[in-house]
Amino acid sequence: MRSFLICMTMLSKTFAYALRAVTYVAVHSKEGKKVNLEQLSEGIDVPQPFLGKIMQDLVRQGVLKSMKGPGGGFWTDEFSLKLPAFEILNATDGYAVLTSCLMGKKNCNSSLPCPLHAEYALCRDTLFDALRNTRISDLAQKVEAKEIFLAEDN
Amino acid sequence: MRSFLICMTMLSKTFAYALRAVTYVAVHSKEGKKVNLEQLSEGIDVPQPFLGKIMQDLVRQGVLKSMKGPGGGFWTDEFSLKLPAFEILNATDGYAVLTSCLMGKKNCNSSLPCPLHAEYALCRDTLFDALRNTRISDLAQKVEAKEIFLAEDN
DNA sequence: CGAATAAAAGATAATAATATCTTTTTATAT
DNA sequence: ATATAAAAAGATATTATTATCTTTTATTCG
Incomplete structure (x- = not known):
């Protein structure tokens, strides 16, 4: 009966989970291994059924590949x-x-801005650039290089 | 029967409403006027009852002053x-x-960072700095200077 | 083929955020 | 003092997000 409502980010938990999931899968793919939901759920510490939904979306949107059946996975x-x-x-x-x-x-735009437009634009753009300039392979590589784990506690 | 679920920001709608509300009140305070809920709700285009709750918090936390009774307000x-x-x-x-x-x-910290730690820290700090360096009086002044309105559409 | 495995899909549940409604308290003015 | 105005407080409703459970479909292997 554990609670998973812990983190509190500016973006959604779904996105945080998805980042961890994709990174985890990418690391294992480089080793030529598929990852199934059970393993993934344990590896990144995200509830399996919810993660299943997120993975569905990621596959549907073409971010990941998947296969059903024995030996299947992502x-x-x-x-x-x-x-x-x-x-x-x-x-x-x-x-x-x-x-x-x-x-x-x-x-809200630069010609009729809210009082925090310029400052917030800077903040958003920093994140936008980071998300554009970081490839999924980079995420995997950083995890490999630094021996970071993707479970929340690590 | 209008819907108010429109904006989609990285932070909460409550915070967005609060920013607009405080700014609106500050502008009017500089002119020596108190603002009541009804006027405020119309001025910044936020549903009155919900706004009431937000204003309560802002007063409780010492961000605004309020007074009950005729001629009262924020x-x-x-x-x-x-x-x-x-x-x-x-x-x-x-x-x-x-x-x-x-x-x-x-x-997540610089000694054991997630793969996006540095980049996201930059994003957060940009916002943090903006929120620390912008005073409520600055928000009001910008609205006055640029003749910006605080209703969503303007 | 049939059994087993694993993702996909669909339906439901719990929680948090957003929104509304009603009653109470406090201040003002007559 | 009484009536009125306005915030505070409390209770309830709606919607979105997060989480779970069940059934179906696809794949592999014996």
Whole structure:
């Protein structure tokens, strides 16, 4: 009866889970292994049924590959590995969050800005650039290089 | 029967509403006027009952002053005007969101970082700095200077 | 083929965020 | 003092997000 409501990020938990999941799968794909849901769920410490839904989306959006049946599971091919992390956001939350106004103004832009427009644009762009410039293969490589684990506690 | 579920920001709608509300009140306080809920709700285009709750919090946390009764309402005193916008975040969402990990790692730090730690830290810090360096009086001044309106559509 | 494995899909449940409604308290003015 | 105005407080409703459970479909292997 454990609770999974722990983290509190500016973006959704779904996206955080998806980032961890894709990274985990990518690391194992480089070793030529497929990953199944049970293993993944334990490896990144995310509840299996919910993770299943997220994985479905990621496959549907072409971020990951999957196969059913014995020996099946999820993996990244060459195409996936080259995708920017931005595509993970796109497949989960959508990218609208990166074009929004901090103060909730509908038409906030540089010619009619809210009082925090310039500052927040800078913040958003920093994240946007990071998600565009970081490929899935980079995520995997960083995990390998630093021996970081993807479970929340590690 | 209108819907208010429109904006989609990285932080909460509550925070977006609070920013608009405090700014609106500050502008009017500079003209020596108190603002009541009804006027405020129309001025910034936020549903009155929900806004009422947010205002309660802001007053309780010392960001705004209020008075009941005829001629009552909300206002900012000299103390309020000097507060950084960060205090508005603190009074609504709390600031934990500015110390979180994008990938949901519990202990994410520079010595054991997630693969996006450095990049996301930059993003968070940009926002953090903006919220610390912008005072409530600055928000009001920008609205006055640029003749911006605080309703979503404007 | 039939049994077993694993993802996909569909349906339901719990929690948090957002929104509304009603009653109470406090202040003002007559 | 009484009526009125306005915030505070409390209770309830709606919607979105997160989480779970069950059934179906695809694949492999004996």
